[in-house]
Amino acid sequence: MTRGKLIKELAKKLYGEEIARKLWGRVEVIGDIAVIRKPPDIPVDMLKQLAEELLKNLRYVKSVWASVSSVGGMYRTRDYVHLAGECRSTTIYREHGCSFYIDITKVYISPALNYEHLRIAKNVKDGEYVINMFAGAGLFSIIIAKHAKPSKVVSIDINPYAYEFMVKNVKLNNVEGVVEPILGDAGVVIENYINTADRILMPLPELAYSYFEKAVKALRNRGVIHVYEFVRGSSRESVINEVISKYLSKCDELSIKSSVIFSRIVRSVGPRTYQVVIDLDVVKY
Ligand SMILES: C[S@@+](CC[C@H](N)C(=O)[O-])C[C@H]1O[C@@H](n2cnc3c(N)ncnc32)[C@H](O)[C@@H]1O
CATH class of the missing domain: 3.40.50.150 (Vaccinia Virus protein VP39)
Structure with a gap:
C-alpha cells in the first residue's frame, strides 16, 4: 500500500470518511519527521490519534508534528505543535542523493x-x-x-x-x-x-x-x-x-x-x- 493510501485508511478508521477527506494529502514526511498540516476546522488535539497511528505504521517516522500556520514571515517558516514521538524538530532530509540537516521550525x-x-x-x-x-x-x-x-x-x-x-x-x-x-x-x-x-x-x-x-x-x-x-x-x-x-x-x-x-x-x-x-x-x- 502506498504511504498516501495508508494515511487515508488510518484517518478513515479514526475519524470517518468526512474528516479523513480533509486530512488526505496533508501529511508530509521530511526525514524521520511527519508533519500534518492542520485543517482550519479541526482542533490540534484531535490530530494526536493520527500522529500515534503514523508512528506505529510508518516505522521510519520518529516524531510527528502539526503545522498550525501557513508559511509566513521573512524566513518563510511555519508554526508547529508537537504531537507524538520524540520531541525533536531537527532531522536529515534526503533528496536526489544529497542529505540536508534541517530544523523544520527554523528553516523553509x-x-x-x-x-x-x-x-x-x-x-x-x-x-x-x-x-x-x-x-x-x-x-x-x-x-x-x-x-x-x-x-x-x-x-x-x-x-x-x-x-x-x-x-x-x-x-x-x-x-x-x-x-x-x-x-x-x-x-x-x-x-x-x-x-x-x-x-x-x-x-x-x-x-x-x-x-x-x-x-x-x-x-x-x-x-x-x-x-x-x-x-x-x-x-x-x-x-x-x-x-x-x-x-x-x-x-x-x-x-x-x-x-x-x-x-x-x-x-x-x-x-x-x-x-x-x-x-x-x-x-x-
Ligand atoms: C521559499 S524559501 C527558499 C527555498 C529553497 N530554495 C529550497 O529549495 O528549499 C525562501 C528563502 O528566502 C529567504 N529570504 C527571504 N527574504 C530574503 C532576502 N531578502 N534575501 C535573501 N533571502 C531571503 C528565506 O529566509 C527563505 O529561506
Whole structure:
C-alpha cells in the first residue's frame, strides 16, 4: 500500500470518511519527521490519534508534528505543535542523493520542490556561474553542485539558521569550494556580483519581481533567470500566461531582450492559486 493510501485508511478508521477527506494529502514526511498540516476546522488535539497511528505504521517516522500556520514571515517558516514521538524538530532530509540537516521550525523546507530542484540542476551547463538568491538550507544549490558541473553556486539567504544549515550541508555533501553560502539580503549582496552570473535562481515568489532588476544586473551579457511566482487564476494556462506577460513587460521596461524558454506550474498552493516557474533567457546587450 502506498504511504498516501495508508494515511487515508488510518484517518478513515479514526475519524470517518468526512474528516479523513480533509486530512488526505496533508501529511508530509521530511526525514524521520511527519508533519500534518492542520485543517482550519479541526482542533490540534484531535490530530494526536493520527500522529500515534503514523508512528506505529510508518516505522521510519520518529516524531510527528502539526503545522498550525501557513508559511509566513521573512524566513518563510511555519508554526508547529508537537504531537507524538520524540520531541525533536531537527532531522536529515534526503533528496536526489544529497542529505540536508534541517530544523523544520527554523528553516523553509518543502518536499514539493523535489522535481524542481533536479530540473534546474539538469539545465546547468559545465562551468556556469550560478547565483541562488533565496537559498534556504541549500537544496537547489547543493543538488546543482552534485548533479552538474558549475564553477560556483553563490547561495544567499537572510535567515541565520538557514545560513548555518547551509554551511553544514555544504560540508555534509562535499561541495565546499563550489557552493558558497552567504548570509544577507540578496538585494544587497547581489550588488557585489554585477555582470557575473550565467544563471540566477529566484525561488521566493514574494520578492522575485521587486528584485528582478537586481538579478538582471548580476547576469553576464546573456543568461537565464528562473523566476517563481504565486498566482491566482481561473485556469492553469491563464496563470502561466499572466507570469509570462508580467516579466516580458518588465524586460521591455528595462530595455533588455528576453524570451521564455520554459514554464510550468510547480504546484497548487490553495484554491485556484498556483506556484508558477518561468525560465527567462535574458540578453542584456
Ligand atoms: C521559499 S524559501 C527558499 C527555498 C529553497 N530554495 C529550497 O529549495 O528549499 C525562501 C528563502 O528566502 C529567504 N529570504 C527571504 N527574504 C530574503 C532576502 N531578502 N534575501 C535573501 N533571502 C531571503 C528565506 O529566509 C527563505 O529561506
